[in-house]
Amino acid sequence: MIRLCFTNLLIIFISLGLAQVNQALEIIERVDRNNVVSTLSYDGKFLINNDGTIRAKEFTGYTKGKDISYIEFTAPARDKGTRFLRMSGAMWMYLPEVEKSTKIAGHMLRQSMMGSDFSYDDFIENRKLKDIYDIKLIGVDTALAKNCYKLELAAKVLDVNYQSRTLWVDTMSYLPIRAEYYAKGGKLMKEIIIADYQKFEGRNFPTKIKMINKLRRNTYTELALSSIKIDVEIPARVFTKTYLERK
Amino acid sequence: MKDIFRLAFRNFFRNTRRSIISSISVAIAIAVIIFAHSYIKGMTASIIDNTVRLISGHIRITTREYERRERMLPLSEALLLTPELFQAFENNSIKAVTARIKFGVMLGEGEAAVPALGYGVEPKMETAILGFDKRIIGGSYLEPDDRAVILGKELAKRLRLKTGDTLTVITRTAYDSPAGMNLLVKGIYATGLGGIDRSLFYLPLKTAQQLLDLGNRATEIIIIVNDRNKAPLIASSIRAKNPELAVVPYQSNPILQHLSVNESMFMVLYFIILLVACSTIANTMLMVVFERQKEIGMLKALGMGNSWIISVLLIESTLIGFVGSVIGTGIGTLFSYWLKYKGIDLSMFSSTASADIPFGPVVYLSPTPVLILTSFLLGLFASVIIAYLPVRRVTKLDPARALRTI
Numbered sequence: 001m002i003r004l005c006f007t008n009l010l011i012i013f014i015s016l017g018l019a020q021v022n023q024a025l026e027i028i029e030r031v032d033r034n035n036v037v038s039t040l041s042y043d044g045k046f047l048i049n050n051d052g053t054i055r056a057k058e059f060t061g062y063t064k065g066k067d068i069s070y071i072e073f074t075a076p077a078r079d080k081g082t083r084f085l086r087m088s089g090a091m092w093m094y095l096p097e098v099e100k101s102t103k104i105a106g107h108m109l110r111q112s113m114m115g116s117d118f119s120y121d122d123f124i125e126n127r128k129l130k131d132i133y134d135i136k137l138i139g140v141d142t143a144l145a146k147n148c149y150k151l152e153l154a155a156k157v158l159d160v161n162y163q164s165r166t167l168w169v170d171t172m173s174y175l176p177i178r179a180e181y182y183a184k185g186g187k188l189m190k191e192i193i194i195a196d197y198q199k200f201e202g203r204n205f206p207t208k209i210k211m212i213n214k215l216r217r218n219t220y221t222e223l224a225l226s227s228i229k230i231d232v233e234i235p236a237r238v239f240t241k242t243y244l245e246r247k
Numbered sequence: 248m249k250d251i252f253r254l255a256f257r258n259f260f261r262n263t264r265r266s267i268i269s270s271i272s273v274a275i276a277i278a279v280i281i282f283a284h285s286y287i288k289g290m291t292a293s294i295i296d297n298t299v300r301l302i303s304g305h306i307r308i309t310t311r312e313y314e315r316r317e318r319m320l321p322l323s324e325a326l327l328l329t330p331e332l333f334q335a336f337e338n339n340s341i342k343a344v345t346a347r348i349k350f351g352v353m354l355g356e357g358e359a360a361v362p363a364l365g366y367g368v369e370p371k372m373e374t375a376i377l378g379f380d381k382r383i384i385g386g387s388y389l390e391p392d393d394r395a396v397i398l399g400k401e402l403a404k405r406l407r408l409k410t411g412d413t414l415t416v417i418t419r420t421a422y423d424s425p426a427g428m429n430l431l432v433k434g435i436y437a438t439g440l441g442g443i444d445r446s447l448f449y450l451p452l453k454t455a456q457q458l459l460d461l462g463n464r465a466t467e468i469i470i471i472v473n474d475r476n477k478a479p480l481i482a483s484s485i486r487a488k489n490p491e492l493a494v495v496p497y498q499s500n501p502i503l504q505h506l507s508v509n510e511s512m513f514m515v516l517y518f519i520i521l522l523v524a525c526s527t528i529a530n531t532m533l534m535v536v537f538e539r540q541k542e543i544g545m546l547k548a549l550g551m552g553n554s555w556i557i558s559v560l561l562i563e564s565t566l567i568g569f570v571g572s573v574i575g576t577g578i579g580t581l582f583s584y585w586l587k588y589k590g591i592d593l594s595m596f597s598s599t600a601s602a603d604i605p606f607g608p609v610v611y612l613s614p615t616p617v618l619i620l621t622s623f624l625l626g627l628f629a630s631v632i633i634a635y636l637p638v639r640r641v642t643k644l645d646p647a648r649a650l651r652t653i
Contacts, residue, residue: 048422050422055422078424078460079424082424082425093425095417095425095426095427097426097427097428097429098415098417098427098428098429099429100415102356102417102427103356111423112423114423114424114425115420115422115423115424
């Protein structure tokens, strides 16, 4: 009798555990469905707040799949014409003053992009979270006055930007409206807040993101995206070095 | 008294070879001390001169935050060059004031990339400080409005660039944005200092400000004063007017402070060298006392006092020390003064030195009359003092027993 009770209890616990794993996977799949795009074109604006001084930088970007993207800065005048191309696992930068492109070394991709709190890697990442992290549902929590699922993500592949993440996924929009990114030693590197999003066919896509780099003092960057077009045809020539280096 | 000297003089020649060998050991010690100290003085002077010209001036001014994070070369902590700031430097004791921008950069591409340090400088002001206008070995020196660089000889070689070529500099601005510029290689300089020639390049301040988006800012202000010994005092006065700035006289440079500690250590070393050399005199005098036991016993029996006999022996050791000191001082002085004017070319060794310790390339020895006189007297007194230890055994000699010795 006791053995039977114990076996039943064990089955209940395992079932509950599996249900939680399934629920975590289901949440992250909905997050990925919102964030990960096959193609994307947009206009972007960085508002870089450095100790109260705000600098604005505008750009246009195109993304294709998880590893190809192109960004061209259009303002201010000093940065106009600065372009970035990510393809075949490498990133190239074109500076109009120099009139030639330079490959950005791997470790440099973790550095600030154009002085913002975003790194190059942060900006161009378009991989599904479920492919690169093990997901664990911690419970229900509140963030930015919204009900959220709190998830903990631990890297399951080596080439990740951050070893672990904590996400607060809005139960309504299924967007990680607050996120904390951690380094291998557990040090908090960045905090991200999705302040606004836009509804597209079948998905909610973030349009206002605030990135706080915890390694810098008194800075944060607000990214506003506009003219967003998802799953549109982007000419293949955009993602070429010839296009990057055009005069 | 005359007899004492005559006897001591004769004794010196009783075993000339032994006396000369003892003198030579003192001579070598004294010559080494004069040479080593002159060399160290010369080397210190060379490092001070290069530090002042190439690195810090007599006084270097930065923001406190820049000083704290200097290893990171934080351009965001650059100084704003306002007229009010320069008013603080209006002082009769100040000879020259100039602004510099120091920034790190990788030159070249891929695996051929070379880490380098760029300096934005005011070309006209720097002729009196850096003096690179006199060190150009190819092309010409910078003008204030040039979009050009002068490269160290070794750096140019590593980048395979020559005058007239274009150097592409890609770096990050004060706001951490990527920035680049194509600059004409206007000149190649050679200082003979490996660290400088291998990794430094210079461009006009205005061009550097433009490249790094620094506006009217610079990472440091360099001040040259009329009397370098007054640098700490002048620095204090500037600091009092600008408490938010880090105002550092060159004397506070950790390398130079380390050198002054080393100098004290060398003093101890010289003393040990001298003791070792003089120990041969002590040995000689010990042998003398043993050899002349019978003779000393006879003198004592004839009524000569201990002090008289000790005086004879000490004068003999003084003679040995005097001869050694004269020869050593002569050789050390001649050699040091010769190298004071000729110098020792260390370019072969300094080519591997870092830019942080500007050492060489030619070290001119720095002997001084005080050093020479002190070394001579040191040799002389040490000979007498050390010889006293064996010589005092004379006081314990019993004349009757001494006369019986064979």
